[in-house]
Amino acid sequence: MLATMLLALVIVACGGGSPPAPTATPAAVSSPVGLPTSSAAVSPAGSVRITTFDLGLLAPTDLASDGLSIWVSSLGEPDALNTTVRRFSLEGAPIGSYKLGVVPGAILFDGENIWVSKLGTPADPGDAVVKLSTAGLFIREYSTGEQPFALAFDGENLWIANAGENVVVKLSEDGEVIGTFPVDKGPSALAFDGENIWVTILGTHEEEGHTVQKLALDGTILASYPVGIRPIALAFDGTNMWVANGGPTGHDGRDTVSKLALDGRLLEEFRVGNGPVDILFDGESIWVANAGDNNLMRISVLGLRLGTFRVGIGPVALAFDGESVWVANVEDGTLTRITLPGE
Numbered sequence: 237m238l239a240t241m242l243l244a245l246v247i248v249a250c251g252g253g254s255p256p257a258p259t260a261t262p263a264a265v266s267s268p269v270g271l272p273t274s275s276a277a278v279s280p281a282g283s284v285r286i287t288t289f290d291l292g293l294l295a296p297t298d299l300a301s302d303g304l305s306i307w308v309s310s311l312g313e314p315d316a317l318n319t320t321v322r323r324f325s326l327e328g329a330p331i332g333s334y335k336l337g338v339v340p341g342a343i344l345f346d347g348e349n350i351w352v353s354k355l356g357t358p359a360d361p362g363d364a365v366v367k368l369s370t371a372g373l374f375i376r377e378y379s380t381g382e383q384p385f386a387l388a389f390d391g392e393n394l395w396i397a398n399a400g401e402n403v404v405v406k407l408s409e410d411g412e413v414i415g416t417f418p419v420d421k422g423p424s425a426l427a428f429d430g431e432n433i434w435v436t437i438l439g440t441h442e443e444e445g446h447t448v449q450k451l452a453l454d455g456t457i458l459a460s461y462p463v464g465i466r467p468i469a470l471a472f473d474g475t476n477m478w479v480a481n482g483g484p485t486g487h488d489g490r491d492t493v494s495k496l497a498l499d500g501r502l503l504e505e506f507r508v509g510n511g512p513v514d515i516l517f518d519g520e521s522i523w524v525a526n527a528g529d530n531n532l533m534r535i536s537v538l539g540l541r542l543g544t545f546r547v548g549i550g551p552v553a554l555a556f557d558g559e560s561v562w563v564a565n566v567e568d569g570t571l572t573r574i575t576l577p578g579e
Contacts, residue, residue: 284543284574284576284577286547286573287572288571288573289324291310291322291571296308298553298564300350301555301562305324307323307343307345308321308343308564309341309352310322319340320335321336323372331372332372334368336352337354338357338360338362339355339356342387344388349368349375351367351389352365355383356383363379363381363383363384364378364380364384365407366378367411378407380407381396381416383401384396384405385397386423386424386425387426388427393406394407394409395426397419397435404417404433404455417457419435420437421440421443422439424437424438425467425468427470429472429498432450432453436463436467436469436470438466448496463494464479464492464505465482468482469514470515471517473517475537476495476496476537478493478515479493479515481494482512491507491509491528493506493512493522506535508533509528510527510529511526511527512526514551515554516554518556520537521535527551530548530550547565547572548563548571550567551566
C-alpha cells in the first residue's frame, strides 16, 4: 500500500524556503522488465474491452501516456524504496526500464518530454524531479524542494506541488526556478485550466483539508474554494474543474466528486465509490478511481453515471492514451486497460 500512503498520508507541515540549485545525476538504465501475464474480460454486452497486465510486485504508483506508449512510475524492487520508470507499448509490450532512485511520485508528459518526481526519505532525502526524453534518455535532474507530490504543465512551464514545504514551484523547461509560491497545508494535486493553476489542499493528519486554491501564473492566490473532505485529485473538462474528495482510506459516505465552475461556484457534488484517489477527463467523460472498491467509475460531464468497471486491487492512478483509459493498481501490481466501443 505504499502508493496509497504516498497519495494521501505523506503530508507534513514544514517551513518554506528557496529550493536548491539544479543538480544532475545520470539515471541508470536497465534491461526492459516485461509484463508476465495478461488477461482480458469483456462486459456482458460485449462492448467494453478490459485487459489486465500483471506487473508482479512492482507497485505502480502513477501513469502517463505520450500517445504512443504508457509510462509507469513504480518501485524498482519489492523490498526497496527506489523509483523505476517503465515504458510499455499500448499493447503492453515492454520497451524500457529506467532506475531513478528513492520513492516514486508523479509522472507527466509535457508534449515533448517525460517528467518524474522522486520523494525522499529520512535516510535518503533525494527529493527531485527528473526529465527524460520520450526515448528514455536521461536529460537532467532538478532539486526543487521537499516532497514533490504532484506535477502539472501550463504549456510553457512545469508546476510542482511540494507537500513537504506547502509550496508550489514554477519551473522552466530548462530547469530554472521561476518562482516558489506558498499555499495552504497539504498540496496534493495540480491542474491547469488554460489560464490558471489549481491546487487541491489535502490537509494534514490533524487537520483535514476541504478546499482548492486557484493561482494566477505569477503565483498569486486568486481564491480558495470549498469542496469535499480531503480533496486529492483534479481534472479539467475544458469548461469546469472536477475534484475527487475523500482519499484512499474512505470517509464514511463522504467520498464525493465536486464539479466547480471556473469562478469557484459549486455546480454539483456527486457520491462516488469508496476512496476516490484519482480523476481523469478523456475528452468526453469523467473517470474516477475508487481505491476502496477496486473499481473505476465513468460519469458524463452532466453527472450521469455511465458505468462502473472492476479493475485490480488498489487503483490509484489514471491515464488516457487517446483511445483507452489505463489504471495503475498498486496493491496487486497490475495495470488495467479499458477500451470503450468504437475506440
